[in-house]
Amino acid sequence: MTEITKKTIKELDLTIYSIAGDFRIKTLQDLLDQFYQSQYTANLALDFSEAKSPDISRDDLDEILAHAKKYAHLRSSGKTAFIVPSDINFGLARMYETVAEIRKHTILHNVFRTFEEAIKWFEKLQALTEHT
Known part of the structure; x- marks a missing residue:
């Protein structure tokens, strides 16, 4: 069973979804x-800290990416962070990040082991944007 909770940090224009338990490709698409x-906010964090490792193939990553890209125009300056402390999920998220870059996904992605690292990344990017 999958549990998903949502939180917003308005100062960072950030929505955080925390995913716990089992999840599937359809879960992410939904x-x-x-x-x-x-x-929606400009920035999105997907926190997989409490998620079990899914059975995801390379084709599944392509399917998720295609689904995400159809929305990319809605937040062209947006950023997405994946928070994945487990080695298997971290590797999957890095694979997604690489495929997204190769396929020229316009949303900037990054993968982190902790929630705190992801928040620091959003804060740093926001500070850079405010000073330019």
């Missing part, structure tokens, strides 16, 4: 649909 059909 989550993206929900995010973009609501009052």
